[in-house]
Amino acid sequence: MPSQKEIRSRISSTISTQQITKAMKLVSATKLRKASDAIVRMRPYAEKLKGIMANLQDSIEDPQLAVYFQTREVKNVLLVVITSDRGLCGAFNSNVIKRTRQILTEKYAEQSKSGNVTLLCIGKKGAEFMRKLKYNVDATYMQTLTVLDAEKAFELGEHVLQSFRNGTYDQVEVVFNQFKNAATQILTNEVILPVTPQVKSVDAKKVMVNDYLFEPNKVQILQDLIPRSVKTQIYRAMLDSLASEHGARMVAMDKATENAGELLFSLRLAYNQARQAAITREISEIVGGVAALEG
Amino acid sequence: MKVEILTPDKTLFSGDADVVTVPGINGSLQILENHAPMIANLKKGSLSIKSKDGKQQFDVTGGLVEVLKNNVIVLV
Numbered sequence: 390m391p392s393q394k395e396i397r398s399r400i401s402s403t404i405s406t407q408q409i410t411k412a413m414k415l416v417s418a419t420k421l422r423k424a425s426d427a428i429v430r431m432r433p434y435a436e437k438l439k440g441i442m443a444n445l446q447d448s449i450e451d452p453q454l455a456v457y458f459q460t461r462e463v464k465n466v467l468l469v470v471i472t473s474d475r476g477l478c479g480a481f482n483s484n485v486i487k488r489t490r491q492i493l494t495e496k497y498a499e500q501s502k503s504g505n506v507t508l509l510c511i512g513k514k515g516a517e518f519m520r521k522l523k524y525n526v527d528a529t530y531m532q533t534l535t536v537l538d539a540e541k542a543f544e545l546g547e548h549v550l551q552s553f554r555n556g557t558y559d560q561v562e563v564v565f566n567q568f569k570n571a572a573t574q575i576l577t578n579e580v581i582l583p584v585t586p587q588v589k590s591v592d593a594k595k596v597m598v599n600d601y602l603f604e605p606n607k608v609q610i611l612q613d614l615i616p617r618s619v620k621t622q623i624y625r626a627m628l629d630s631l632a633s634e635h636g637a638r639m640v641a642m643d644k645a646t647e648n649a650g651e652l653l654f655s656l657r658l659a660y661n662q663a664r665q666a667a668i669t670r671e672i673s674e675i676v677g678g679v680a681a682l683e684g
Numbered sequence: 685m686k687v688e689i690l691t692p693d694k695t696l697f698s699g700d701a702d703v704v705t706v707p708g709i710n711g712s713l714q715i716l717e718n719h720a721p722m723i724a725n726l727k728k729g730s731l732s733i734k735s736k737d738g739k740q741q742f743d744v745t746g747g748l749v750e751v752l753k754n755n756v757i758v759l760v
Contacts, residue, residue, distance in 0.1 A: 427693070434690045437757055441723060441750055539692035601752075604724035605710055613725050614748065617759075624692055 393667065396660040403656060407649035413477070414642035417635045421571060424632035428568065428625075431539070435625060438618050445614070448607040449586055456554055457584045457615050466497050466506045467549065467558040469581075469623070471565035471630040472515030474534055478638035481566060482514045484576050489519070489564050492578060507558070509549070511627065534631060542627055546620030553582045565626045566633035572640050574633040581622055584615060685717050685754040687733055689742060696742060696760070703734040704756050706749050715751055722751040731758065 449458070470489050472482045489508070493501045500506050507525045510516035516528045530545045552558055561582040566574040603610055687704055689696040704715045707729025715722075726747040733740045747760035 430694050431692045433688075433695065434692050434759060437690060437750070437759055441748065441759075444723070542692075600721060602720055602722040602724075604708055604713065604722060609709070610723055610725050610748070613746070617748075621692060 391659070391663070393660060393663045396656055396663060400653065400656050400660065403649055403653050407646055407653070410642045410645040410649060414639055414646060417639040417642060421632060421635035421639055424628065424635055425568070427537075428628050428632055431621075431625065431628065435621055438614070438621060441610075442614060442618060444601060445607055445611055446586075448611060451608045451611070453608050454611055454615065457582070457619075458586060460583050461556075461559045463497075463500065463559045464505055465558045465560075466500050467509055467552065467561045468492065468497075468506060469509045469511065469549070469561065469563040469565075469626075470515045470519065471534075471563065471626060472510070472512035473630070473634040474513040474532075476514060477641060478634055479641035479644075481574065481634055481637040482512075482518075484574075485564055485566065486515060486518055488576055488578060489515075490522075492562070492564065493524070511545075512630075534627065537627055537631060539624055542624035543620045546616070546623045549582070549623065550616050550619060558582075563623065563626050565630045566637075567626075568629040568632040568636065571636040574637060577626075579622075579626075581619055584619065685715075685719075685756060687756045687758070689731070689758045689760065691760055697733065697740065699735065701733045701735040701756075704758075705732045705734075706758065707731065707744065713749075715749075715756055718754065719751045719756075721753070722749075724749050726758075726760070731760075 448454075468489060470485060472485050476482065493506060497506050504525060507527050508515075508519050509527045509530065510519055511530055511533050513531060516526055516531045520526045520528075530548070533541050533545060549561055553561055560580060562578055562580045564576075564578045567577045569575050685701060685704075686699070687701045688698045702717070706713050706715065706724070707727050709725040709727045712729075713724060726744060726749060728745050729743075731742045731744050733742075742760075744758075744760045747758060749759075750757045
C-alpha cells in the first residue's frame with residue numbers, strides 16, 4: 390500500500406491537472422462559439438453564390454469553361470489535408486490522418502506509389518505527421534489556420550486553382566472534419582476540382598429562373614463565379630475544421646476533467662484508508678506497549 | 685431599394701439606398717430604383733451607395749452583383 394505522503398502528492402497533482410483541463414474546456418467553448426459564428430456569417434454569401442450559379446446552369450457546358458469540369462486522366466493528385474495546429478483534441482487529427490492514408494493506399498494507390506500525390510497540409514499536426522511518414526508535403530499554407538480569414542483562404546484557393554489550371558494536378562481533393570455540432574464531427578473527403586456540376590434534376594426546376602440581363606455575358610460571369618465558388622468551398626472546409634477542432638477539444642477536455650474527478654475520488658478513498666490503517670496500527674502499538682508494561 | 689454587400693467574412697453593408705454605383709467589368713454601372721434583373725461582373729474599383737443618410741464608399745477587388753426586384757446583392 391502506498392504511503393500517505395505518496396497519495397497526498399498524487400492527489401495534489403491530479404487536482405492541478407483537473408484545473409488545467411477545466412480551463413482548457415472553457416477556452417475551447419469560447420473559441421467554438423467564435424468559430425461557429427464565422428460559419429454562420431459566411432452562409433449568406435455561399436447561398437447567394439449557389440443561387441446565382443443555379444441561374445446560370447444552362448451555360449455551364451460552354452467549352453470555355455471546360456477547364457474546370459473536364460476530367461483528365463488522373464496522374465497528379467493534390468490532397469488538401471486540414472488538421473489543427475494543436476493537439477489535445479481527441480481523435481480529431483488522427484481521424485483525418487487515418488482517412489488520408491486510406492485514400493492514399495486505396496483510391497490513389499498508383500499515383501502514390503510513383504510519388505505523384507502531393508499533400509497540401511493545413512495545420513501543423515498533419516504536416517508534421519505526414520512529413521515523418523515521408524510523404525510529399527507542401528507546407529506553404531501550414532499556418533493559415535492560426536488567424537483564419539477569407540483573404541488567406543482565397544489566396545490558398547487561388548494557388549490551388551492555378552496549379553489545377555496549368556496542369557500541375559489533375560485532381561484536387563480535400564480531407565477535413567465537417568462541423569455538425571459541438572460533439573459531432575463528420576469526417577469528409579470531397580473532390581473539389583474538377584468541379585462536379587450541381588445536380589440538375591429536381592432542384593433546378595424548383596429554382597425560379599429569372600430573365601436576367603447578363604453583363605458582360607453568362608460565360609464570363611461563370612468564369613469568375615466558378616473559381617469563386619471553389620475558393621468559398623475551401624474556406625468553408627477550413628471554417629468547419631476549425632469549429633470542429635474546438636468542439637472536439639471541448640469534449641476531450643470535459644472527459645478529462647471527469648476522469649480526473651473519478652481518479653480523485655478513488656485516491657481520496659485510498660488516502661483515508663491508509664490514514665485509518667496508520668491510526669489503528671498506532672493504537673494497537675500503544676495497547677501492546679501498555680500490556681507489556683503491566684505484564 | 686434594398687442593398688446588401690456580402691463578403692465571406694461578414695456583411696459589409698445592409699440597408700436602403702437610392703443609387704448604387706458599381707465598377708462593372710466594362711465600365712461603371714449605376715443601379716437605380718426598379719432596375720431590370722441583372723447579374724454583372726465587377727472589377728477592381730470603388731463602389732458607392734447613395735442613400736438618404738449620405739454617401740458611402742467601399743473599395744472592392746472584383747466580384748458579382750445581382751439585381752432582382754429592387755434587391756441589390758453585391759458579392760465581393
